Amino acid sequence: MALQVWVGDWPLHWGVKFPFVVLASLALLLLSYHFLVRSTVIGRLLNGKVHPRHAVAAAPVEAAVDDGVVASLCGVSKRYGKLEALTTVDLELRRGELLALLGPNGAGKSTAISLWLGLHDADAGIVRLLGGSPQEIARRQGLGVMMQDVELPKDLKVHELVALSASYYARPLSVKEALVRAGITALANRPYGKLSGGQKRQVQFAIAICGRPKVLFLDEPTVGLDIQARELMWANIRALLREGCSILLTTHYLE
Incomplete structure (x- = not known):
């Protein structure tokens, strides 16, 4: 909201200002996720570190323990x-x-x-x-x-x-x-x-x-x-x- 108010004072047409607001908002969201969310449990879930997205592709268990370990x-x-x-x-x-x-x-x-x-x-x-x-x-x-x-x-x-x-x-x-x-x-x-x-x-x-x-x-x-x-x-x-x-x-x- 503060970004929109600030940009609204610019002496430009909203056809120019609107794309800037969208891009700046996305950049702020990505930065917030990277620095505030990514290292938390929620971030690990979203990144598949707690429950991996590709677990189905894992090698068969029987074939993976042939060395006995x-x-x-x-x-x-x-x-x-x-x-x-x-x-x-x-x-x-x-x-x-x-x-x-x-x-x-x-x-x-x-x-x-x-x-x-x-x-x-x-x-x-x-x-x-x-x-x-x-x-x-x-x-x-x-x-x-x-x-x-x-x-x-x-x-x-x-x-x-x-x-x-x-x-x-x-x-x-x-x-x-x-x-x-x-x-x-x-x-x-x-x-x-x-x-x-x-x-x-x-x-x-x-x-x-x-x-x-x-x-x-x-x-x-x-x-x-x-x-x-x-x-x-x-x-x-x-x-x-x-x-x-x-x-x-x-x-x-x-x-």
Whole structure:
């Protein structure tokens, strides 16, 4: 508006001034986007960095992991402000392998997983998942994840949460099978918000495995579980390994 008022005082015909107003307005919009919007989450979405536009063209997952490496970090560094969470880390997870990351809180274990999940970008180095970028939807289809801090809809029943998660995968487990494997069939009709902390962890595990993942990330999976539930968790992990699933977990327990 200020630009139009300013140009309106020029001693020229509007047939000349109008194109100038249009071009100047477009230039201001482009500059505003470049300096104010591009670096934000909205800008990343518009540029396809969060959900890439060309994910459909990704190479087939099976063809991309012939070397047996399903997830890798190569010279990866990640910093949050002044805190350096990862420094030139090299790490590989192979097909059918169980890899445990041990370390105190703040050691960068969850940061490494978040890079593989495509939740954050590395400041340096290369992050690979199932032969491609974690940002590609085709790679994410082969993932299962159970993070330590999770918020799920409290009013949904357990079987509804598992069914909703399974609907995102091409060949998921049935809801019944996922509940059986997680040992929570008795909780199927309970609202998630009414469960204990340990029961919620079991539901999160059912959600993590319902898509038949090729790669499974488990962040402190046994925290909050009683002895019986913990033993079932490890039995499930061993069964998944026999099925060819690759598992990376973080834990404080040396069992």
